[in-house]
Amino acid sequence: xxxxxxxSTPAPGPDYVRxxxxxxxxxxxxxxAAVPTLLMDAGTGIRSxxxxxxxxxxxxxxxxxxxxxxHVEGLPFCRAxxxxxxxxxxxVPEQDGVSARDLLARxxxxxxxxxxxxxxxxxxxxxxxxxxxxxxxxFEVTAADVSHKGGRTVGYRVATATRSFAYLxxxxxxxxMTPAAWNLLEGVDLLLHDxxxxxxxxSLADDYGHATVEETMALAAKAGVGALVLFHHSPVRTDSQLxxxxxxxxxxxxxxxxxxxxxxxxxxxxxxSVRVTA
Ligand SMILES: [Zn+2]
Ligand SMILES: [Zn+2]
Numbered sequence: 001x002x003x004x005x006x007x008s009t010p011a012p013g014p015d016y017v018r019x020x021x022x023x024x025x026x027x028x029x030x031x032x033a034a035v036p037t038l039l040m041d042a043g044t045g046i047r048s049x050x051x052x053x054x055x056x057x058x059x060x061x062x063x064x065x066x067x068x069x070x071h072v073e074g075l076p077f078c079r080a081x082x083x084x085x086x087x088x089x090x091x092v093p094e095q096d097g098v099s100a101r102d103l104l105a106r107x108x109x110x111x112x113x114x115x116x117x118x119x120x121x122x123x124x125x126x127x128x129x130x131x132x133x134x135x136x137x138x139f140e141v142t143a144a145d146v147s148h149k150g151g152r153t154v155g156y157r158v159a160t161a162t163r164s165f166a167y168l169x170x171x172x173x174x175x176x177m178t179p180a181a182w183n184l185l186e187g188v189d190l191l192l193h194d195x196x197x198x199x200x201x202x203s204l205a206d207d208y209g210h211a212t213v214e215e216t217m218a219l220a221a222k223a224g225v226g227a228l229v230l231f232h233h234s235p236v237r238t239d240s241q242l243x244x245x246x247x248x249x250x251x252x253x254x255x256x257x258x259x260x261x262x263x264x265x266x267x268x269x270x271x272x273s274v275r276v277t278a
Contacts, residue, residue, distance in 0.1 A: 001027040001036065001052070001277075004045020005258035007170070007196045007210070007232035008070050015238040020045075020260025023070040024169050024232055026192065027052065028158060030138055037137040040156065040167045040192075041065055045260065046074035049081070057086040057122065061136050063129070063143075064092050065169055066153035067103060076108065076120060086122030089136070093143075094128040095152040101126035129154055144184050147175035149209025157184040163266040165190040166225075169232045172209040173219055185223045190266050192258070193220065195230035198248055217251040226268030227254045 004022030011021035023043030027036030035053050037060035039046065049058060058080040065071055075081070081088050092100035101117055104126060109116040117126060129143045130136075139158050146155040148170045155168035166185040171194045185191050195213045197205040205212050211219075213230060220228040228251065233242060242257055254271055256264060261276045 001029060002258050002260055002262045002264070003027055003048045004043045004074070005231055005233055005260055006043075006070070006235050009235045010044050011235040018239045018259065019233065019242050019257070022047070022260055023073065025074060026167065028139065031160065036060065038063065038139055038158070041071040041169065042075040042078070043070050043072070044074040044077070046078045046081070050079045053080050057081070057083050059087040061089040061091060063141065063156055064090065065155065065167070066093055066148065066151055067107060068150070068170065069107070071169070072104070072107060076113070076115065082121050084121050088122060089125045089127055091127050091129050093152045093154045099126070100128050142184065144180035145178065146181045147172045147177065147209065155181060155184045157188065164188045165192065165266050167192045168194060170194050170209070171211055172205070173211055173215060174206065175209070182223070185225060187224050189226040189268055190229060190264065191220050191223070191225040191227070192229040192231045194232045196232050196234050213245060214249045217249055217253065217255065220253045221251065225253060227256065227271055229256045229258050229264060231258045233258065
């Protein structure tokens, strides 16, 4: 379930209503489960999580792709993860010899923020992203470093026995892909991928380490994915512009333009059932 689909900053206002203004956060709901136990990133979209959980706390794992603000700024503002009965394993791409906890504290501690990581209520563990495939909350999760800008960034492949998706919200494939990065997305049922810019904004994409819609479509086709979700929209891309975004290029792969509140089955044959519930 897509809880936040923007990059960089939230996008409030009347031009950003239908696709939503929250920054990156995706809830992963296992087969037969009612609520997410795995979250991809913790942008402001995580604030919608209590609405899914009702009176229950979140119990599960949060996989951070990287530590840029738009991927962590919702973390201390979500009641479902910040309560005494919550249980959260937070996975952080470790770097520079600094622990996961201390990396988070660089953003989340005074004077930048009122509390330190230990100020979050509930049972928290601050963990490094696992090397290779790991079993997390019943999913097989694989992380690999991907090209972006400013600090270490990883992408994820999340699989069950029968289905798989890849999550690369911030990715500049034009800077090159390692075999490990390529393996994340090759042949997945669903690819959620950076589509912050379009080719006419190529210099911005290069400056900020992001992808364009056109190159993301080409990448998805080359990787043989089942379906593509255009994700991490620019905060200035309006609803009417996003309505027309698929007109700029043809994709041989079925494409969904990410909208906040969308529930997307990890099954390319079921895309007709995609609906928005928020
Ligand atoms: Zn981002
Ligand atoms: Zn970023």
